Amino acid sequence: MAEDGGKRAHLSPPGPSAGELTHIAHENYSSSQENKIQSHSSKLVTRPNVGDESNDGPPPPLPPRPGVAPSPQAATTKVQSIDVQTLQFPDGSRGTFQTPGARAMSTPVQLAANSGSSTPGRSSTVDADDAMSVMSIVAPTLRPPGDLASLMVSDMSRKSPAWQLLRSQSASVKPFETVRLDVRDSLADFAQEFEPVPGTSEQGGLGDEQRLAVWKSKLKHYMILSSSGKPIYSRHGDLSVVNSFMGVIQTIISFYEGADNPLQGFTAGGTRFVIVTEGPLYFVAISRLGESDAQLRSQLEALYMQILSTLTLPNLTSIFAHRPNTDLQKPLAGTEPLLSSLADSFTRGSPSVLLSALECLKLRKSHRASITSAFLKSHAGGNLLYGMIVAGGRLVSVIRPRQHSLHPSDLQLVFNMLFESGGIRSGEGENWIPICLPAFNNRGYLYMYVSFFDAAENTAPSSTSNSSDAVPEAIPFSPTHPTPQATSSDSIAIILISPSPTSFYDLQSTRNNLVSSLTKGPLLSHIRTSIQSGRPSLTTQISPGTPLSHFLYKSRANVQFCMPSSSPQFDSPLPRRKLMSLYHSLHGAVHARHCHLKVLHSVADDSTSLAWITPTFELYCVAGPNVSRAAMTQGANRIVQWAKREEERLFIIGGGVF
Amino acid sequence: MASRGPPGARGGMNTRFAQFKLVLLGESAVGKDQFDSYRESTIGAAFLTQTISLDENTTVKFEIWDTAGQERYKSLAPMYYRNANCAVVVYDITQASSLDKAKSWVKELQRQANESIIIALAGNKLDLVSEQPDKRAVSTADAEAYAKEAGLLFFETSAKTAENVRDLFTAIARRLPLDQVGPRHSRPGQRQGVSLNPESPNTNVGGPCAC
Numbered sequence: 001m002a003e004d005g006g007k008r009a010h011l012s013p014p015g016p017s018a019g020e021l022t023h024i025a026h027e028n029y030s031s032s033q034e035n036k037i038q039s040h041s042s043k044l045v046t047r048p049n050v051g052d053e054s055n056d057g058p059p060p061p062l063p064p065r066p067g068v069a070p071s072p073q074a075a076t077t078k079v080q081s082i083d084v085q086t087l088q089f090p091d092g093s094r095g096t097f098q099t100p101g102a103r104a105m106s107t108p109v110q111l112a113a114n115s116g117s118s119t120p121g122r123s124s125t126v127d128a129d130d131a132m133s134v135m136s137i138v139a140p141t142l143r144p145p146g147d148l149a150s151l152m153v154s155d156m157s158r159k160s161p162a163w164q165l166l167r168s169q170s171a172s173v174k175p176f177e178t179v180r181l182d183v184r185d186s187l188a189d190f191a192q193e194f195e196p197v198p199g200t201s202e203q204g205g206l207g208d209e210q211r212l213a214v215w216k217s218k219l220k221h222y223m224i225l226s227s228s229g230k231p232i233y234s235r236h237g238d239l240s241v242v243n244s245f246m247g248v249i250q251t252i253i254s255f256y257e258g259a260d261n262p263l264q265g266f267t268a269g270g271t272r273f274v275i276v277t278e279g280p281l282y283f284v285a286i287s288r289l290g291e292s293d294a295q296l297r298s299q300l301e302a303l304y305m306q307i308l309s310t311l312t313l314p315n316l317t318s319i320f321a322h323r324p325n326t327d328l329q330k331p332l333a334g335t336e337p338l339l340s341s342l343a344d345s346f347t348r349g350s351p352s353v354l355l356s357a358l359e360c361l362k363l364r365k366s367h368r369a370s371i372t373s374a375f376l377k378s379h380a381g382g383n384l385l386y387g388m389i390v391a392g393g394r395l396v397s398v399i400r401p402r403q404h405s406l407h408p409s410d411l412q413l414v415f416n417m418l419f420e421s422g423g424i425r426s427g428e429g430e431n432w433i434p435i436c437l438p439a440f441n442n443r444g445y446l447y448m449y450v451s452f453f454d455a456a457e458n459t460a461p462s463s464t465s466n467s468s469d470a471v472p473e474a475i476p477f478s479p480t481h482p483t484p485q486a487t488s489s490d491s492i493a494i495i496l497i498s499p500s501p502t503s504f505y506d507l508q509s510t511r512n513n514l515v516s517s518l519t520k521g522p523l524l525s526h527i528r529t530s531i532q533s534g535r536p537s538l539t540t541q542i543s544p545g546t547p548l549s550h551f552l553y554k555s556r557a558n559v560q561f562c563m564p565s566s567s568p569q570f571d572s573p574l575p576r577r578k579l580m581s582l583y584h585s586l587h588g589a590v591h592a593r594h595c596h597l598k599v600l601h602s603v604a605d606d607s608t609s610l611a612w613i614t615p616t617f618e619l620y621c622v623a624g625p626n627v628s629r630a631a632m633t634q635g636a637n638r639i640v641q642w643a644k645r646e647e648e649r650l651f652i653i654g655g656g657v658f
Numbered sequence: 659m660a661s662r663g664p665p666g667a668r669g670g671m672n673t674r675f676a677q678f679k680l681v682l683l684g685e686s687a688v689g690k691d692q693f694d695s696y697r698e699s700t701i702g703a704a705f706l707t708q709t710i711s712l713d714e715n716t717t718v719k720f721e722i723w724d725t726a727g728q729e730r731y732k733s734l735a736p737m738y739y740r741n742a743n744c745a746v747v748v749y750d751i752t753q754a755s756s757l758d759k760a761k762s763w764v765k766e767l768q769r770q771a772n773e774s775i776i777i778a779l780a781g782n783k784l785d786l787v788s789e790q791p792d793k794r795a796v797s798t799a800d801a802e803a804y805a806k807e808a809g810l811l812f813f814e815t816s817a818k819t820a821e822n823v824r825d826l827f828t829a830i831a832r833r834l835p836l837d838q839v840g841p842r843h844s845r846p847g848q849r850q851g852v853s854l855n856p857e858s859p860n861t862n863v864g865g866p867c868a869c
């Protein structure tokens with residue numbers, strides 16, 4: 001998935017604790033020339049034109065560092081101050097001033113808020129290099145590589161006293177709430193993003209031109225084709241719409257392939273094209289959502305993993321070895337829903353995919369330990385490789401043999417199949433699914449036993465046993481089956497994976513044992529209670545009084561992450577996408593190649609955000625546009641303290657080993 | 659739950675309870691899932707149970723393997739029909755090619771499955787032709803003649819309206835040896851000490867993919 005996708009979740013104890021966030025640098029993205037209107041307390045405030053001000057003269061000094069006292073243990077892991085600080089002016093000139101230890105180069109990223117249409121500086125040349133192409137998004141001039149640490153503009157101290165006064169009244173503005181009248185929101189069409197392209201007019205749909213218009217209005221496309229140009233998959237539009245585009249893409253890609261200089265991506269207008277070639281397959285992402293090349297590339301890799309998961313690498317290779325012109329749609333028949341739900345989770349924005357990490361259901365340590373020990377006791381052979389209890393995509397418990405770890409990218413495929421795609425019926429029956437988990441072994445299939453606990457408390461194990469004396473009630477066959485749950489967010493799945501195709505009945509006994517021990521005692525209700533109470537609320541449970549609105553915290557040692565409830569602010573798709581776009585740009589900036597950024601503070605028109613990277617954790621947090629750097633820092637420190645305190649409830653450390 | 663009693667017919671007082679293994683086979687999208695609304699293609703196979711009462715005293719429970727019809731799962735099918743007491747081979751009466759596929763399943767079952775297996779042929783999506791008779795691609799007479807010749811039970815069904823579905827299962831149940839001991843849970847090939855090494859051949863390169 002992302003750059004550390006190959007990393008396994010060793011589920012082992014974390015490293016040394018990280019220190020406090022004491023020094024931060026920050027970045028100002030609000031270089032736009034537009035006037036914005038911020039609504040607050042029914043007052044309209046016209047924000048001073050930042051661009052003009054920054055022409056005024058030499059850069060002002062950085063504001064004083066936030067006064068958070070470093071804790072004693074901070075010495076080892078204390079965040080390094082940024083090495084070189086740079087001011088960027090609208091006319092393209094730069095000012096740098098140095099602090100000790102220059103060694104990094106920055107990759108400024110553009111925040112999603114200004115993404116898409118409003119990027120005049122975007123280069124339309126073909127960039128083979130990630131870092132180069134990202135840089136070209138913001139900087140009209142090419143920078144000499146290697147001399148910059150960060151794009152930093154001190155903004156607050158530059159404001160007039162009157163502005164400061166007004167600002168201080170609006171600290172409670174939430175992210176993404178400011179209204180911009182003059183710029184068309186590039187995400188305006190996001191609500192229609194997942195609507196299907198209508199059928200042809202013969203099918204009672206639209207004419208070709210209108211269909212094409214709908215197709216073009218999508219902000220994100222994913223296409224898969226064979227190197228001979230045969231279409232394999234397109235997220236939007238049927239083949240009649242997409243065919244000619246596939247042809248053009250194939251021609252462009254193979255032109256560069258022929259020149260031994262594979263095309264990795266290019267920009268056209270506000271749209272980024274990224275191409276990944278995997279053996280006989282071309283994967284293309286077309287995005288107007290402002291993701292970095294590395295992020296788009298990892299999304300395409302995930303689609304490739306889904307194909308491997310269906311076919312295995314040897315099968316894929318041999319299909320094309322025998323007949324290079326093969327139409328892969330046939331061997332893949334039935335997997336479009338899996339590819340599409342994966343693609344849509346990227347388009348909606350998935351923290352798990354972004355961070356290459358898994359999320360756990362928050363449970364008391366002792367409860368999780370009892371569940372895991374019940375799980376281990378239920379183990380009834382069948383060459384079990386991994387056993388998992390998963391609630392709506394969040395891990396509850398894991399058991400595994402000592403020598404095997406879990407791979408987040410594999411589990412993302414499994415969770416996508418079970419909880420997103422609707423391909424597996426939840427609530428009834430048991431499933432036995434051949435699946436290749438490519439990060440574990442892309443050469444062969446494993447067999448996955450899956451059964452769900454009904455949401456409707458029907459916890460009795462499906463009795464393949466007739467040991468009970470009661471003759472079961474006869475149910476007449478009827479077309480009224482329990483409908484599959486629209487959202488599987490509250491369904492609990494038991495997943496048992498074995499390399500042996502004949503182990504179904506052993507795994508079924510394991511599951512039956514487990515279900516009876518979970519239902520006999522209070523364990524199942526512990527799980528249910530935690531599901532019902534949802535993710536902890538940031539403002540009431542995690543950090544009362546915090547100026548932050550949302551965060552992502554990744555424990556690097558555990559390859560797991562946690563986040564607060566998104567309710568109510570980020571519940572609907574659009575604010576959620578804006579939030580995720582912001583996280584993508586933060587993540588992209590701190591993970592850009594050659595970037596050794598430890599802390600990134602960024603201020604935009606509609607939000608303030610902070611990324612903080614240490615050897616043990618990554619923290620990304622978001623607040624409203626007027627939250628001060630000091631408040632942000634303090635908020636971040638509180639989150640880290642909370643995560644440390646709750647570590648053993650938030651994360652599975654080690655899991656059950658047999 | 660770990661100890662599974664020997665399944666099969668059981669008489670207590672005047673009641674009989676029998677349990678049988680049934681496998682559903684047929685081309686993809688013919689309607690093997692007993693249908694609620696739009697449903698994605700089955701991945702792998704699903705294991706379900708259904709219980710019907712034949713009369714006041716007789717209850718029959720089916721353990722059903724609903725297999726996936728996609729070509730790439732074809733090589734896994736023997737795992738599901740090997741120990742089946744009965745099979746329902748489904749085709750779509752609006753798709754002529756699906757009957758050809760059904761015929762090849764019947765052949766395979768007659769060659770490879772349990773000798774005493776009871777096979778039913780089900781022409782599904784009957785509701786579609788009641789509304790639009792010109793949608794029919796396989797005539798009842800043709801299919802019935804084939805079924806007779808091959809010794810199969812035959813029904814035209816609709817998973818959507820449930821028409822004839824119950825009759826089909828009842829007919830199967832009546833053919834099953836209710837008074838004898840039912841099926842044995844066979845648990846083939848277990849505990850052979852399969853290595854978990856990822857490179858191990860036991861992860862079945864080319865396993866379920868028939869391509």
Ligand SMILES: Nc1nc2c(ncn2[C@@H]2O[C@H](COP(=O)(O)OP(=O)(O)OP(=O)(O)O)[C@@H](O)[C@H]2O)c(=O)[nH]1
Binds near residue numbers: 686687690819
């Ligand atoms: N009108 C009508 N449609 C049906 C009927 N049975 C199934 N369908 C439709 O046919 C489609 C395929 O049905 P499934 O039950 O998924 O087909 P399947 O045979 O299980 O396919 P695989 O799982 O791929 O093997 C579904 O979209 C159903 O809506 C029926 O009796 N009448």
Ligand SMILES: [Mg+2]
Binds near residue numbers: 690691699700724727
């Ligand atoms: Mg099916």
